[in-house]
Every structure is written in C-alpha cells, then in structure tokens.
Amino acid sequence: MCRIGSIKSKTPVQPSVVLRLMLPQQEGHDNSGFAMVMQDLYGIFSPYKDKPLLSLVCTQKGNRLVEDYMDAHNFTKLAEWLPVPNKQPGLDIQAMPYYVFRNYDYPEDAALMTEAEKENLLLDTRLALRKILEKDNQGYVYSFWPDVLTLKEIGDPSDIATYFRLWEDNGCLAAKSVVAQCRQNTNYDIVRYAAHPFFLQGYTLCANGENTFYTKNKNFQSSLHRGYIGFESDSQCFLNTLHYVHHELKWPLVYYKHTITPLPFEEINRRDDREVLLGIRESLANLEINGPNTVIGVLPDGNMITCCDSKKLRPVVVGRDDNMAVISSEVCGINEILPNRDQTRDIYPNEREVVLIDNELEVTRWKQ
Amino acid sequence: MEAVKTQDIGVNDLNWIIEYKPERCTMCGSCVASCSFGAIKAAVRRQDITVSEENTPAPVHKHSARPVIKQVASLTNFCRGCGICQKVCPNNAIMPRRNPDARRTLLSRDSGPIKRGGRTNLNAERTLDKIVVGRISQMTDPSLDAARHTFDIRAPFGRVLGTKELPFAVENGKLTVKGKKPPVRWIYPLIFSDMSIGALSTRAWEAVAMAVGCLNEKYDIPVRMSSGEGGMPAKLLTSEYLKYFIIQIASGHFGWNRIIQAMPYMKTDPAGILIKIGQGAKPGDGGLLQKEKVAEHIGAIRGVPRATLASPPNHQGLYSIEESVQKMHLSMNAAFGFRVPVAIKCAASSTSVSVYNNLLRDPYKICGGFFIDGIQGGTGAANEISLDHTGHPVVSKIRDCYLAAAKQGLTGQIPLYGGGGIGMTGNAAADAFKMICLGANGVFVGKILIQLLGCVGNEQGRCNACNTGKCPMGICTQNPRLVKRLDVDKGAQKIVDYVLAFDAELKKLMAPIGNSSLPVGRSDALVSTDANIANKLGIGYVC
Ligand code: SF4
Ligand code: SF4
Numbered sequence: 001m002c003r004i005g006s007i008k009s010k011t012p013v014q015p016s017v018v019l020r021l022m023l024p025q026q027e028g029h030d031n032s033g034f035a036m037v038m039q040d041l042y043g044i045f046s047p048y049k050d051k052p053l054l055s056l057v058c059t060q061k062g063n064r065l066v067e068d069y070m071d072a073h074n075f076t077k078l079a080e081w082l083p084v085p086n087k088q089p090g091l092d093i094q095a096m097p098y099y100v101f102r103n104y105d106y107p108e109d110a111a112l113m114t115e116a117e118k119e120n121l122l123l124d125t126r127l128a129l130r131k132i133l134e135k136d137n138q139g140y141v142y143s144f145w146p147d148v149l150t151l152k153e154i155g156d157p158s159d160i161a162t163y164f165r166l167w168e169d170n171g172c173l174a175a176k177s178v179v180a181q182c183r184q185n186t187n188y189d190i191v192r193y194a195a196h197p198f199f200l201q202g203y204t205l206c207a208n209g210e211n212t213f214y215t216k217n218k219n220f221q222s223s224l225h226r227g228y229i230g231f232e233s234d235s236q237c238f239l240n241t242l243h244y245v246h247h248e249l250k251w252p253l254v255y256y257k258h259t260i261t262p263l264p265f266e267e268i269n270r271r272d273d274r275e276v277l278l279g280i281r282e283s284l285a286n287l288e289i290n291g292p293n294t295v296i297g298v299l300p301d302g303n304m305i306t307c308c309d310s311k312k313l314r315p316v317v318v319g320r321d322d323n324m325a326v327i328s329s330e331v332c333g334i335n336e337i338l339p340n341r342d343q344t345r346d347i348y349p350n351e352r353e354v355v356l357i358d359n360e361l362e363v364t365r366w367k368q
Numbered sequence: 369m370e371a372v373k374t375q376d377i378g379v380n381d382l383n384w385i386i387e388y389k390p391e392r393c394t395m396c397g398s399c400v401a402s403c404s405f406g407a408i409k410a411a412v413r414r415q416d417i418t419v420s421e422e423n424t425p426a427p428v429h430k431h432s433a434r435p436v437i438k439q440v441a442s443l444t445n446f447c448r449g450c451g452i453c454q455k456v457c458p459n460n461a462i463m464p465r466r467n468p469d470a471r472r473t474l475l476s477r478d479s480g481p482i483k484r485g486g487r488t489n490l491n492a493e494r495t496l497d498k499i500v501v502g503r504i505s506q507m508t509d510p511s512l513d514a515a516r517h518t519f520d521i522r523a524p525f526g527r528v529l530g531t532k533e534l535p536f537a538v539e540n541g542k543l544t545v546k547g548k549k550p551p552v553r554w555i556y557p558l559i560f561s562d563m564s565i566g567a568l569s570t571r572a573w574e575a576v577a578m579a580v581g582c583l584n585e586k587y588d589i590p591v592r593m594s595s596g597e598g599g600m601p602a603k604l605l606t607s608e609y610l611k612y613f614i615i616q617i618a619s620g621h622f623g624w625n626r627i628i629q630a631m632p633y634m635k636t637d638p639a640g641i642l643i644k645i646g647q648g649a650k651p652g653d654g655g656l657l658q659k660e661k662v663a664e665h666i667g668a669i670r671g672v673p674r675a676t677l678a679s680p681p682n683h684q685g686l687y688s689i690e691e692s693v694q695k696m697h698l699s700m701n702a703a704f705g706f707r708v709p710v711a712i713k714c715a716a717s718s719t720s721v722s723v724y725n726n727l728l729r730d731p732y733k734i735c736g737g738f739f740i741d742g743i744q745g746g747t748g749a750a751n752e753i754s755l756d757h758t759g760h761p762v763v764s765k766i767r768d769c770y771l772a773a774a775k776q777g778l779t780g781q782i783p784l785y786g787g788g789g790i791g792m793t794g795n796a797a798a799d800a801f802k803m804i805c806l807g808a809n810g811v812f813v814g815k816i817l818i819q820l821l822g823c824v825g826n827e828q829g830r831c832n833a834c835n836t837g838k839c840p841m842g843i844c845t846q847n848p849r850l851v852k853r854l855d856v857d858k859g860a861q862k863i864v865d866y867v868l869a870f871d872a873e874l875k876k877l878m879a880p881i882g883n884s885s886l887p888v889g890r891s892d893a894l895v896s897t898d899a900n901i902a903n904k905l906g907i908g909y910v911c
Contacts, residue, residue: 210509212882216779216889223777249531252541262885264520265554276536276543282528282552286779290883291509311517311884313510 002208004181004196005328006296007337008304008357012042012174013324015166021326021333022182023158033183034157035195037204038149038175039298045149048078048103052122055150056129057096057192058139065132066100066139073125074107081149081172083164093155093163094190096139101149119201123227130229140192143199149173152195157182177304179206179296194232198239201227201247202300205239208329209314212291217241220286224248238295241287246299253305255280257354257368260289261310296327304357312351318363319346325357379441381471383829384449384464386439392461395435399453399462404838404850407447408462411438437462443476450824450831450840466828473752482752483658485825485834485844487649487789487815490756491743492827494792495763495901496799502895502910505882514872514879521874521886523810525592525640526552526709526736528781533733550733551709553639556583556591557810557886558800558870560817561787562616562644562713564596566657566666566677567748567834568818572843575856576817577604579863580612587864589871592639594812597655597679599623599669605630610638614711617700618644619654620679622670631703640709640736641700645683645692648745648762648788650754651715654679658749660837663846689726697734711737715745716760716788724769728778737783739812740765744789744827746815748844749835762788763806767905770807770889779889780809787812792827796866797873806905807889818843820866821859 003025007013018036045053052075058066070077081101110118126144133139142150153160161167179197197206211217211234221228221240225248228240238260245256258280262268268277292313296306306316306327319326319334321341326334331346349355352368379385386408400408413436418429439447447464454463476482505511527550535547560580565573576593583589590612597618604610605627615627615638646652657666657677667674683696692712700710712735714723720740727735742762747755766786773779786808790799792815800811815823822841825831834844842854878884881893895910896902902909 210505210882212505212509213887213890215892216887219771219774219889220777220779223775244531250538251536251543252538254541255543264518265522273542275545278552278554279529279534279536279545279549281554282524282780283531283534285524285528286889288885290885290887291505292882311512 002181002183002196003329003333004179004206004208004294004296005326005333006177006179006206006298006304007324007326008177008361009324010176010361011323012176013178014169014171014174015161015178016169017337018178018180019157019161019166021328021337022180024332024336025182025328025330032190033152033154033195034160034181035150035152035183035197036178036180037143037197037199037298038173038178039147039204040176040302041147041149042174042176043172044079044081045103045147049147051078051103051105052144052146053149054100054102054104054141054144055148056100056133056139056141057153058098058100058133060097061136062133062138063098063100066129069129069132070104075104075125078103078105085163086165088162091155091159091163093153093159095153095163098139123201127226127229145199145202148199148204149175150197150199152192154190154192177298177302179204179298181206181208191232193230196233196235198233198236200239200243203239203243203247204298205235205242205295206297207235207238207293207295209293209309210291211235211237211289211293213289216286217289238289238293239297242297244287253299253356254354254366254368257307259284259287260295261351261368262288263368294329302359305354307349307354308351310351315348317346317348318355318357319343320361320363322361325361325363377441377443377475379439380467380469381475382441382446383467383470383472384447385467386437386447386453387463387465388437388439389461390434390436392459393437394459396458398456398458399437402452402456402840404452404840404847405448405833405836406445407440408437408453409440411436413438443472443478446472448831448833448840449829450833452840483749483835484752484755484832485746485748485750486755486832487744487746487827488755488759489827489829489832491759492792494789495761496802497793498898498901499802499894499896499907501801501805501877501881501893502908503893504880509882511882512879512884514875517879517884519875519878519884521557521871522554522590523557523886524552524780524783525555525711526550526783527733528552528783529733530778530781548706550736551707552736553709554590555639555810556589557804558591558796558867559614559785559810559812560591560593561812561814562594562596562642563748563814563818564598564622564655564657565600565669566598566661567596567844569839569842569845569851569854570665571851571854571856572818572821572859575821575854575859576863578856578860579867581609582860582864583867584612587868589867591867594642595623597622597644598657598666599626599671601669602626602630606633606635608635610634611636613638614640614642616642616644617696618679619681619683620677622655622672622677622679625671626669637704637708640711641704642739643692643696643700643710643712645712646715646741647713647747648715648741648743648759649747650750651717651758651760652681653750653754654681656749656835658835658837661844661846666846689723690730693727693730693732693734698732701734709736710734711739711785713739713741716740716742716762716765718760720760720765721768721772724782725772725776727782728773728776735782737785738769739785739787740769742786742788744792745787747834762786763803764904766803766808767806771906774889783809785810785812787814791816795873797870797877800870801874801877802894805887805890805893807891809888817863820862821854
C-alpha cells in the first residue's frame with residue numbers, strides 16, 4: 001500500500017522536509033516511486049505565481065513537440081527550473097531525458113477570457129500535450145496550472161531525491177503546500193501517470209488503499225468530463241469525484257464525503273436532510289467508494305482536506321504546531337518533522353469525519 | 369389378443385413410466401385418488417402361476433385375477449412425473465420414472481400446438497454457472513465479515529435523475545431541494561415477480577403475499593411483489609399493505625376496473641406500477657389463462673366471464689417506444705399523481721438495448737425501471753413452441769444495457785432489473801449477485817417462489833402442467849380440492865426463510881470482495897471459465 005502525506009506550512013518548505021516525512025514510513029511501501037505536488041510556490045517561481053507552470057517529463061523529441069505546440073498556441077516562456085541531475089552511479093531511478101518545469105505567459109487573447117475560460121484553456125492545453133506525447137510514447141505531462149509544480153518518478157524515493165538534488169535544499173523549490181506519495185506498486189504496471197498526487201483544474205489529490213469500486217467509478221466518470229481520462233490508477237477516481245462535486249456541480253464541500261462514502265439508508269432516513277442525501281445516493285451512486293482508502297486533497301483556494309473510508313480501514317493522522325500542519329498515513333513521519341509538537345492535539349479522523357486545514361492553519365472538522 | 373395398431377399409444381410413448389410393485393401395493397387407492405391428471409387407474413390383471421406344494425413334484429396351475437394400479441396410455445391423461453402418487457403411497461409401491469424413449473412431443477399435436485406451463489426445456493444451459501466471483505480481497509484490501517459488518521442492501525426503483533438535473537440549490541452552505549424530482553423507492557434487490565391471481569390459486573398468491581408482509585414488517589427487508597396481470601383482491605387494494613405491491617398492467621388490462629374503482633379508497637400508494645410489454649418465457653405472446661382456471665372468483669377479480677383469456681400480444685394503440693412513454697407511462701404516472709414509480713417489463717430481445725436507450729432519452733424522465741425477462745423465465749401457460757424456441761438469454765442483455773447507459777453518461781438513471789431463470793439451480797443469491805456485478809440493480813424471481821410452495825416442475829419436462837387447472841400441488845389451479853393440498857402458512861414461511869438465507873448469502877458474497885453496499889456494475893469482481901462468455905461480458909477469462 002502506498003504511503004501518503006502532506007504539509008501545509010506558514011513558511012515555505014523545501015522538498016527535503018517532505019522526504020523526511022515520507023521516508024520513515026518506508027516499511028509501508030516498496031520504494032517503487034515518489035511523487036509530489038507543490039503549491040503556493042516560492043523559490044525560482046515566486047515572481048510568476050499567477051502564470052501557468054507546466055510540469056512534464058519527456059524525450060528530446062517530446063520536448064520539441066511540446067515547444068512547437070506551445071509556440072503555435074501563443075504561450076510564451078517566462079521562467080524555468082532545469083534540474084541538474086546528480087547522475088552518480090547506483091541510483092535506483094528510471095529517469096527520463098527531459099524534465100520540464102516551465103512558466104508560461106498566457107496567449108494575448110487570454111486577457112479577455114473569464115476565469116472559467118482560462119481554466120478550460122489550461123486543461124485543454126494539458127490534454128492536448130498529453131495526446132501529442134502519448135502518441136509515440138514521448139513523455140508525460142502532469143500539470144499545467146499557476147503556482148503548481150508536479151514531480152514524479154519511478155524508483156527509490158531517496159535516490160530520486162538525490163538525483164534531483166532535493167536533499168541539498170538549494171532554495172530553487174519551496175512551497176507552502178505539498179502533497180506527496182511513496183509508491184507501493186500492487187495492481188498496476190509501473191506507469192508514471194499512475195503515481196499520485198493527481199491534479200485537475202486546481203484540485204490535487206492523493207489516496208491510498210484499494211478503490212474496490214474502481215470499475216463502476218470509471219465507467220461512470222469516463223463520460224462525465226473530458227478531463228476524466230487515463231484511469232491508470234484507481235485513485236484518480238477520487239480526484240475526479242472531488243472535481244465533479246465541488247467544481248462542476250458547485251456543491252459545498254461537505255457533500256464530497258456524502259458522495260464517496262454515503263451514510264447507510266437507515267441513518268439517512270432519520271435525518272432532516274434525507275431528501276438531499278437520498279438524491280445523492282440515487283444520482284451519484286456510481287461515485288461511491290467502498291474499500292479501504294484515505295484521501296488527502298487540496299482545493300483551488302488552498303484548503304487542504306483529509307478523510308478516510310466509511311469503515312476506517314485506512315487510517316490517517318494530522319499533527320500540527322503553530323507553523324505547520326502535517327497529514328500522514330503514519331504518525332512516525334510526523335514525529336520525524338514535528339518532534340516537539342503537542343501530540344495530544346493530533347487528530348485521528350474517524351470514518352465519518354472530514355478535516356480541513358485552511359491557509360491560516362486553522363483546522364475545521366465536521367462529521368458527515 | 370387385442371388388435372393393436374402401430375399408431376396406438378403405448379405407455380412407452382409417454383415421458384414418464386409408472387413403476388409399480390404389486391407385491392407392495394395394498395390397493396388403498398391413495399395414488400389413484402391423488403393423481404389429478406387421471407394418469408393411473410385401478411385395473412384387474414390376470415396372473416398365472418404354477419406351484420408345487422408337495423415333497424414330490426405335483427405342479428398345480430393357478431389362475432387368478434388380481435387388482436392392480438395401471439398407467440393410462442393416453443396423450444391427454446398422461447403422467448407428468450409429478451410424484452404425488454409416490455408421495456402419498458404408504459408402501460413405496462409406485463413411482464414415476466423418466467422415459468428416454470418418449471414420443472409424446474411428436475405425437476400430441478392432434479388438436480393443435482402443444483400448450484403447457486413451466487419454462488423452456490431446451491435452453492436450460494446457464495451462463496451464470498460459468499461465472500464465479502473471482503476477485504477476492506486478500507492482501508490488497510481486507511475482506512469484510514459477513515456476520516459482523518453492516519451491509520446496505522438496497523436498490524433504487526424509480527427514475528433517477530442525472531446529477532445536473534437534480535432540483536438542488538445551495539443555501540447557506542447546504543443543499544436544499546427546490547422543486548420536484550421523480551419518485552425513487554429504495555427496495556430490496558429481489559422482486560417477487562408477476563404471477564397473477566388466476567395463474568396461481570388465490571391461496572398460493574396469498575402465501576407469497578404473506579411472505580412479503582412478513583419480510584417487510586418483521587424482518588425489515590423491503591421486498592416488493594408484482595401483482596401480475598389479473599388485478600388484486602379489493603381488500604388488499606384498500607389496505608396499508610398495498611405499499612408493498614407493484615401493480616401490473618398488461619395488454620389485457622385485466623383487473624383494472626377494480627383497481628380504478630378502488631383508487632379513491634386507497635390508504636397508501638402502491639410500491640409501483642409495472643407495465644408488462646412482454647415476458648421472457650413467451651416473447652411476443654400475450655398472457656394466457658385457460659378456461660379451466662377461470663373460476664368464479666377469478667372472473668370477478670379480473671372483471672371477465674368464464675372463457676379462455678388471451679391477452680393480445682401488444683398494448684392496443686402502442687406501436688412505438690415514444691408512444692408507450694407518452695401514453696402509458698404518462699397516464700400511469702398521472703393516475704397516481706406522479707408519486708409512484710412506473711416501470712416497464714420487456715422480454716429480453718436483440719432489441720433490448722435500443723428500447724432502453726430510447727427510454728433513457730425520453731424527455732419526460734418518466735420510466736422508473738427497465739425489467740428484462742430472459743428466455744429462462746416461467747409462465748403459467750404458453751405454446752410449447754414459444755417456450756422452447758423463442759426468447760433471449762438475459763445475462764448479456766443486462767450487461768449490454770448497463771454499458772450502453774454508461775457510454776452515454778446515463779448509468780443507473782433507469783434502474784435495471786433482470787429475471788428469467790434466477791435461482792434455477794436453487795441459489796438465487798449467487799445468481800442475483802452476479803447479475804448485480806454485471807450491471808443489474810436487482811433481480812426478479814417467480815418460479816422459485818412457487819417451487820418453495822411445493823411446485824415440482826422443472827426444465828427437464830417434469831410436470832409443467834400449470835395450464836391445465838390440475839396442478840397437483842394446489843398452486844396453479846382453482847380447484848378447491850387441489851388447493852387444499854397447499855399449506856399457506858407453511859408455504860409463506862418457506863419463502864420467508866429462503867429470503868432470509870438469500871440475504872445472508874448475498875452478504876457472504878459481498879464480504880469477500882470487500883463491499884458493504886451493492887456492487888452494481890462491479891464486473892471486475894467476476895471471472896469466467898468460458899472465454900466466449902468472458903469476452904462477451906467484458907470480464908476476465910480464467911482457467
Ligand atoms: S406421477 Fe403424478 S401424474 Fe404421474 S401418476 Fe403419479 S400422480 Fe399421476
Ligand atoms: S406443480 Fe403445479 S405449478 Fe408446478 S409445474 Fe406442476 S402444475 Fe405447474
């Protein structure tokens with residue numbers, strides 16, 4: 001099973017902190033990969049927080065294809081982080097030739113676009129790049145969004161960090177919000193797209209466990225939105241549902257949990273809002289999950305959430321001090337980076353609960 | 369010697385041969401009295417025997433006339449293999465044996481096509497038995513505990529709206545309901561299917577209805593029962609229990625006079641309305657109730673005189689799906705103030721997906737369920753040629769419909785119910801579970817219910833005499849003598865016990881795949897040992 005974790009901090013953190021959170025949980029994963037999504041960026045991308053940042057890996061040819069596409073669609077390059085890899089022998093990493101972390105300015109006509117139109121432009125651009133790269137297996141595009149950077153690679157997380165010089169804390173990459181995963185590869189081929197966190201139009205999500213309703217989720221989601229594609233991992237379904245409920249339907253966040261882990265009928269029938277909850281069970285029955293899972297998500301407004309399945313088969317813990325809130329599959333990771341926190345304030349969300357950490361690190365908890 | 373012609377019927381031409389042991393028989397007459405078909409009779413047999421009773425040979429030839437039980441060699445009063453004679457014989461002197469050399473099917477068309485009840489005898493092969501639940505939660509995720517966890521076993525019945533059509537508005541950070549949506553009832557995914565009063569004896573129907581009452585009231589298992597085409601007792605129509613019944617309307621509209629008259633007095637809404645277009649056992653044929661079974665009280669409930677009642681194959685005036693939606697669905701919905709789900713039942717057919725697609729796209733959002741009845745469904749009366757040579761298996765049809773909806777982003781908007789042969793080999797829970805994983809919201813059963821009441825009919829030609837009015841078990845007849853054979857309370861209990869076991873068994877299948885709510889469409893839970901089936905259904909092939 002994968003181990004997942006996230007950090008929300010008042011001061012920017014560098015990737016090494018994230019690695020220190022994840023590596024102690026190593027017994028729970030198999031060192032087959034590491035992935036993280038950094039948001040609210042500092043370091044070299046600070047000046048361009050409102051400009052879309054492209055994160056992708058590719059071959060040389062892929063890089064050319066991407067550049068051609070971006071040129072043809074009037075995106076202009078602004079800034080770039082070019083990792084200088086540490087190619088010391090013996091590292092367990094299946095590196096790709098090119099890692100692109102590049103800021104672009106919007107095409108000129110974007111000035112007249114509404115926010116929603118811009119969002120769609122960014123999504124469509126990412127989907128188009130994905131298609132181009134997929135054709136001859138020339139690369140993988142993870143995110144294209146302002147202030148969001150995604151890094152994923154196959155291999156030992158610690159070696160991946162060495163390769164990208166993430167241990168060096170050189171200040172290039174820093175963020176106030178990071179979601180990360182160390183992979184346990186069970187069901188699926190090692191495909192880069194299968195590594196969470198996943199990102200879609202401002203929503204980031206990471207989940208562990210087994211989505212036992214993957215097939216029905218996928219059957220349903222495939223025709224809901226053009227962004228719901230790939231399904232290389234069963235956890236993508238959680239992101240799609242979050243995006244669908246919150247972004248597409250524009251329902252308040254509380255209904256995300258009601259959708260993925262609906263209450264039993266017996267309880268619904270006793271509640272005042274039963275008509276709404278029954279409506280959700282009827283119309284969104286295929287977005288239910290019914291296996292062991294923990295979810296960590298980040299919303300477009302920066303709020304970070306976590307919850308688990310309806311039987312609490314995959315637990316999660318939240319630890320915090322005044323400067324940082326940390327969500328993790330296992331408490332040992334939190335102990336490593338926040339050893340002096342007040343442990344009595346740790347939160348172990350129950351099966352009905354959602355925990356939300358806002359940008360001021362205020363924690364809100366509610367029950368379904 | 370009697371003159372015998374080759375065309376004469378002999379016992380060996382019949383499907384069942386009576387094995388009779390005269391040395392055990394006491395001539396009590398029980399078997400003859402109980403055979404409702406007159407297939408055996410008391411007769412006298414000449415018996416010659418030579419015995420020697422001295423120390424030295426002194427043969428004496430004895431000649432005696434001995435009373436015996438004899439099988440009737442007739443194409444009308446033939447033995448059905450029901451076994452009632454064996455059941456009542458105190459001395460194990462008599463029993464029917466299947467005759468592999470029978471010629472009855474060939475010879476009995478003298479007065480037209482053969483009619484019978486039961487289900488297909490030629491297509492008893494089962495897809496569901498080649499499918500197993502193969503995706504078991506092992507190390508990847510935990511299995512649940514069937515005895516300890518709580519399971520949410522409910523299925524929607526009614527038109528489900530697409531999410532964006534839900535009449536929800538956001539107010540103060542909460543969703544509120546603004547406006548109306550079609551009624552949806554969450555019921556148990558096992559519907560007792562349409563066997564009419566008339567097809568069944570009133571007592572047998574009552575036994576099934578009592579089981580429904582008990583399951584709902586005592587065990588909180590919301591099983592629903594479809595009335596069948598033939599109306600319902602007036603008392604039931606105006607009782608609280610109506611809420612457990614789905615009233616059927618078929619092409620003959622039998623019983624609807626009374627139903628309409630009862631409407632102003634109804635204390636509660638029915639569970640639903642089921643428009644029957646067709647039936648899996650005899651697709652393209654209307655209902656058939658032969659004169660022999662139209663007793664006085666049946667005529668009264670149906671509002672008809674004593675005659676063979678053949679429903680037309682079509683609902684008059686309905687020649688297209690759109691018309692069906694506009695006329696029947698709308699009027700049925702309107703009749704109950706749009707508070708009651710209206711569903712439709714069709715025989716499985718190569719055209720099922722088109723029908724389903726059309727219903728899904730209907731602008732009124734008015735069809736609350738699509739019931740597909742497969743070739744292995746049963747019937748009280750049909751032409752044998754329809755039973756054996758028309759129809760369509762239901763399993764792939766359910767799957768096709770489910771996938772067709774998924775492709776259009778309309779999954780689950782019209783709940784799918786599959787029937788026809790569910791529980792044929794005794795385990796309805798396994799069948800239901802597999803159907804659900806393939807995309808059904810639930811299943812409907814009929815034959816298995818009467819089998820629990822005592823019906824001995826099967827797909828190998830046993831009994832199947834439901835059309836004759838002579839049902840030996842008192843289930844499918846209005847003959848008071850025969851009906852008396854049925855213990856209504858015991859029968860109802862048997863059904864209740866079966867459903868309780870069904871419920872426990874369903875959990876026993878949900879638990880190992882780690883699900884506490886119904887895995888509708890979770891086809892990855894299934895694998896097949898038959899590559900063609902796997903390929904057709906889109907599930908894994910294993911060997
Ligand atoms: S098996 Fe049934 S039909 Fe045949 S002789 Fe016995 S009672 Fe009659
Ligand atoms: S026992 Fe009755 S219901 Fe069963 S097959 Fe025979 S006649 Fe039909």
